[in-house]
Amino acid sequence: MKIIKSKFDSFRHQTNIIIYGTNTASGRLFDLILLGVIVPSVFIVILETVKGFIEKYHHELIVLEWIITIFFTLENLLRILSINKPLKYIFSFYGIIDLMAILPMYLSFILTGASVLTIIRAIKFLRLFKILKHPKFSSQSIRLKEALITSKGKILIFIYFMVISSIIIGSVMYVVKEEEIGFTSIPTSIYWTIVTLTTVGYGNISPITPLGQFIASIAMIMGYNVIAVPTGIVTAQFTNNFHRKTVSDRINPCPNCGTEGYNNAKYCYHGTVLK
Amino acid sequence: MKIIKSKFDSFRHQTNIIIYGTNTASGRLFDLILLGVIVPSVFIVILETVKGFIEKYHHELIVLEWIITIFFTLENLLRILSINKPLKYIFSFYGIIDLMAILPMYLSFILTGASVLTIIRAIKFLRLFKILKHPKFSSQSIRLKEALITSKGKILIFIYFMVISSIIIGSVMYVVKEEEIGFTSIPTSIYWTIVTLTTVGYGNISPITPLGQFIASIAMIMGYNVIAVPTGIVTAQFTNNFHRKTVSDRINPCPNCGTEGYNNAKYCYHGTVLK
């Protein structure tokens, strides 16, 4: 019994190193295989909706789907088995995604009805987030996330401001519509304003009277210029994070007198070479 | 008489704390209730314009509108009663918005005629600005406003430059139009140029001759590149405000010798630990 437990512990340890670690050759190989399965698995779900494709390769797609699902199920089981706190993993962001990635196929036994299945199948795209766990990207994506989280408050205010502006400009357009085509209700007018403010400009709804075109012009110039605001917020945050990192890297105490905090200095004020 | 006055003063004081303050539990509750009324009140006005909706729920909407209007009227009265300088509040930005938010319903008794009422009803959307008074957003929105106000001058110059460019490119397009469709007058051509320069691109008017497409290409590349200007202005302002705040936070005088202004220094030049 003890031997089995000891063997299982050894197996758990090694599996942990392969699945979660990235320093060993087998760990890197595992990450590569995972990548090599996620990408085609997403492509299959996408291609299933292309007309003529599913009729032609129906059988092959089902088989492929099951191979992928079993692979992810095994990966999921190994992850849960080899980690110290399985529950913490299961309810983590990536734990939930891992579960979502395999659930749809098993649910397809119970549930029937095409539209429900399509919705569930689309959840599998969340697998793509797993790639961001890859060591090559994780450090960069963490820094991106940091900068975005710090500037979240200001960006939310800005989005709220955009929503108010869209509602006000949209209802103004609805009020002055008279001869305009397409501005049938305030929600539609708000939709048009968002299309205009964000400079998307589909063009299926667009003003045709001089007054409507004048209001649209103001909305466009406004939308064109206020893009500076989210950009300014995020950039200031990036520049600052960048700077902070650069500065903190440089604040090495002088080995001679312990003085710290020189700005790019190469010599301590007492003459000792700093770097 | 004195007791009444004293009681009224006490009531005024407590109302003031609830309505304007955010440190007490009742103050926060009041802010929450306000939010919970503003958002649905705006939704109602929006939905009233959707065909089929007003016919179905006409009676319910009228009742809801009146409940909301009475709630805002009460809020408005309490705000005026509980503040020290009522006139200053009434003529402030939010005071005017508060009045505008309740006026339309009372005006609907006097004025008749659908189009006038629609215009007035749309004013109620200004209520949404009241949410920005919420303590959670106010500090962030003040900083955003500061940065925008500081860079206002440069942005106005830039918008003016865009307007000149639109007029010139627009009239050039009108002059070379010949076989083009849609460029019927200079105002329309200017409208098209704004649509193009701001990268909105509706597509209902677009050049079809080689010369027209060439001029349009120049306008597009210009519009694509000059977006850098407002962004650069606002970003420089944000970065600077950010930096100023960071620096001023750090300029603590050395407790030993009073020297100030060390850049990220941890030690005074005389060896005293700064932080």
Place this chain on the structure above:
Amino acid sequence: MKIIKSKFDSFRHQTNIIIYGTNTASGRLFDLILLGVIVPSVFIVILETVKGFIEKYHHELIVLEWIITIFFTLENLLRILSINKPLKYIFSFYGIIDLMAILPMYLSFILTGASVLTIIRAIKFLRLFKILKHPKFSSQSIRLKEALITSKGKILIFIYFMVISSIIIGSVMYVVKEEEIGFTSIPTSIYWTIVTLTTVGYGNISPITPLGQFIASIAMIMGYNVIAVPTGIVTAQFTNNFHRKTVSDRINPCPNCGTEGYNNAKYCYHGTVLK
């Protein structure tokens, strides 16, 4: 004769102060009148192209045009008379614009033919640039111009890169077109690529085959991301100019020991208060 010369000199001097200066009340008044003439003069030219407008107000417009032209002619004459180096002014940027602003009306005597006249009339829009000479805007517009001139080199490289990309992507689209509609020649394909890369997106030409949509997607994501490049260039320049100004404002020598260049310091290292 001497008296006349002396009187003329005095007149010249006073005119110079009024026209070029902005410190006197009459100087400011002159700038205001100029503004008040430029804006309507441009509006007239624009409105002349609106159908039904010129038929209705033909006579009034001609009279107004002549009043404006005579006003500008007088202004131009006074500018030339009152300046020390008239030739330098005449061949300066604003000198040429001033001439262009009055020439079209006088040329209309000699030249006949509607299309030629329309072209010449559009030149009058250049008058709008005169507003930028207004003291309120000049300092801001100079700083904008400075930042743009400094980053001109990099932006030109970037535009050139965009043109190459447009040519290459455009010709790729032409090559793979087969079933696509609208990609009839490489110039048209290049035009479409510019429309796509600059995120304008008119939509009158757009790919319909999977391969075309795939190439278009790459062009769009590329266009969406590379906008960062001109923005980054101009922003870095703005931030730098901003910083330089801020720093140079602060580098005041210590009045006691002459030491300079403290970064935001309030005290000289020898204890003297710096500001």
Place this chain on the structure above:
Amino acid sequence: MKIIKSKFDSFRHQTNIIIYGTNTASGRLFDLILLGVIVPSVFIVILETVKGFIEKYHHELIVLEWIITIFFTLENLLRILSINKPLKYIFSFYGIIDLMAILPMYLSFILTGASVLTIIRAIKFLRLFKILKHPKFSSQSIRLKEALITSKGKILIFIYFMVISSIIIGSVMYVVKEEEIGFTSIPTSIYWTIVTLTTVGYGNISPITPLGQFIASIAMIMGYNVIAVPTGIVTAQFTNNFHRKTVSDRINPCPNCGTEGYNNAKYCYHGTVLK
């Protein structure tokens, strides 16, 4: 034999100076001639696809094409002959472009079939990259390239994030489509999402149901705001590179005491004038 070798060596050396160097008058002339040939050569390939043009000038175009090809062939031969390590040049980026620029015409003898030839002909556009070798642009384009390479990692993460978002939003749109027109398959929905997220907005596919327009609005606001991310990354990089250059330029050691790293200081702490 020796004389010939010596003469050839001298010829090689002089050719090298003319072709690769830019300090001599003939070197600058060579660069200018090259420019003067590349630009028209590209125009010819573009114009060949315009209907009616090739029928009219067929003979002239063929002759011109051959003149240009022979010129580039000669240039290529001289480059290979005059360089010390010919193989290193041939397999370099510009070496391959140089070969690609001449190959199509020679291949046209062997290969027949219009579509194959068009593809090959388009490769000639790569010649335009040769202009970036011009000394006037090289320093600027190197700095641009540096900043882009440094921020490559973060931008790739961002593009990947955009692709995931497009797939998820696209499949959500496909799932809710019901009454929508154009969202026939997930690939098409993803294409629409990319068109929307990048604010291009062609408008040939666009949502018409309230739910579809709501999802589209979220995608648009998201796309409008997240443009801040690539811009922020590149700008932070530019600002930093700019700053680094500025700082490193200023870190001149004090000629008196050897102290370095003063931030914009004009005087050494010991009183010596720094610049």
